[in-house]
Amino acid sequence: MFRDRPVTTFALVGTLMATALTIPVASPAAAAPAICDNPSDPGEVNTETPWHQRWLAPQRVWPFSTGAGVRVAVVDSGTDSSHPQMAGRVTSGFDALRGASGGDVDCVSHGTAVASIIAAGRQDGVGFHGLAPDVAIVPVRISERNANDGPGAGGDTVTGAVFAQAIRYAVDDGADVINLSVTLYQPDRDVEQAVRYALDKDVVLVAAAGNKHQDGARPDPVPYPAAYDGVIGVGAIDQYGARIRQSQIGPYVDISAPGGAVVAATRLFGHGAYDGTSFAAPMVSATAALVRAAEPNLSAREVTRRILATADPARGDATRGYGSGVVNPYRAVTERLTTGAPVAQPPLPDVPYDAAAQARAERWALFGRLALWIGLGLAAMAVGVAVLATLLPRGRRTRWRPTRPSAPPPTDSDIDEPEEIFFRVPSSMPRG
Structure with a gap:
């Protein structure tokens, strides 16, 4: 959990297989190299661009940073270095279960999936690739089981002491960022001290926030190391921006990232779809690697502040499990923060009075x-x-006389028959 973070809003909801690593009681560590006796299930090659790559659009940030020169430790079930998209990107690492080198073996695909989200290279005909393809992955193997494995599934897991040893190994091996897609549900002094050791060595720590949300029945169990101060706790969203159902809610969630039905590499070959905060955390780890490669002079704390401050708004606030918002690699690399006080701008100068111009303006008016x-x-x-x-x-035509309208010509009905007129001749009148 990273304190003093900005709180924003937004998120997504998930589907498919929930696979966060558990850390129960450890088996005695052996020096023999790990051998995976379970049958291989490489999965199919993904040819479509996954939704989380369209969402985060890492190609926008690659002109500025691809993570070159940065070492990202993946403390998990190991990372299969033989996967075609991981070849040349994975060191031999360390097997904390057996106290020997050989972290580049993965029997359950969990660590390979996590590492591939960070660093898988691009290949023709393959839609999936990592967000920071030029980082070096340092695999530290601490488990051989997934959370959905039953009690009789077999395989070793790790104690807090071995988990702490894995973190210290990653720091001493030069890791700039450590991804912890692993969850303890009780505080452990050894792990807490290892976390403090990493922070003192200026390492960015990113941890899954856990997949045991209780749907309001009771408070979610507190996940470690996500709940330790200085660690970035990551919740998971789906392609619709909503928190996936199992992603936990609590003050330890500092930021959200795609984690529902995300595509990632399986061991040996191919790809699978995964759900859970385990697969949201590497989205943030990759972003931290991009920032560290772009600005190597930034401290781990400054990188953390940059990532949280540049998150996109989410569908809910921190109280609903979204933290500061949804991680945005492009903004994290290209936007700058400052601790300086605001600089007051000088007042605008007065416009000088020009009598001639004023006179011209009045004349034109x-x-x-x-x-x-x-x-x-x-x-x-x-x-x-x-x-x-x-x-x-x-x-002129009327000689300036008033004129009347002319009467209409008479019709036949208007003409009367001539009348006989009789004159009476006076008697005194001489007769002719």
Whole structure:
């Protein structure tokens, strides 16, 4: 758990096989090299681009950093160095179960999947690849079992003392980042001291937040080392941005990352789909490696602050298991933080008074008003001339007399028959 972190919002929900490593009671360590007696199940080659790669878009950050020169220790079930996408990227490492070299053997694929999310190389025809393909993986083997293995499944697991030894080995072997997709559910003094040792050596520690969410029945069990101060605790989201059901909720969740139905390498060959915070943690470890490669002068604490501060908003806040938000490798590498106080900008200078310019502006304003009135006057005159041009010819024709409308011509019905007119001749009138 990393304290003093910013709290934001956002997330995703998961599917498929939940496979976080457990740390119960250890078997005695043996010096003999590890031999995997379980049959190999290499899986199929993934040709499509997985959703978490489309979400994080690591190609955007590769022009600035590919993780070159950074060593990332994967404390897990080992890492199969024979996988085609891991060849040349995995050191021999250390087998803490047997106290000998040989961490590059993996009998359950868990550690190989985790390491491949960080560093798997690109191959033609393969959709899956790692986020920081040029880092060196230091495998430290501490378990041969998965959480879904029953009590009679066999295989060795590790005590807190051996777990602590694995962390110290990774630090002494020059790890810049340590991925801890491993969960203890009780505090352990040896592990806590190993965590403090790594932080004092300026190593970035990233841990899974655990997959035992209780769905509100009771508080989730506290996961270690995610709950230790200075460790980045990582919750898991799915492709819809929601926390996957089993991802735990608590103050130890500092940030979220894709962890539902993510594609990763299996041992020997091929790929599988995985669920759980174990596979969200390497997304953040890869981001830390990218930042450390881009700016090697940053301290582990500064790298942690950068990652948390540049997280994208999630669908929920820290109280719902999202921490500061969803990790964003591009922002973490390209955005800068500062501890300096805000710098006050100088006030804008007063505009100097220019009498000549003011006079010109006033003249132009006057000319504008005059032009408006002149334009209106000319328009009125044009209307008057048009009216006169219409009326003058008619006035001349009528000699300026008022005219009446002419009566319509008579019709036949309007003409009466002529009447006989009789005149009475006066008697005094001489007769002809």
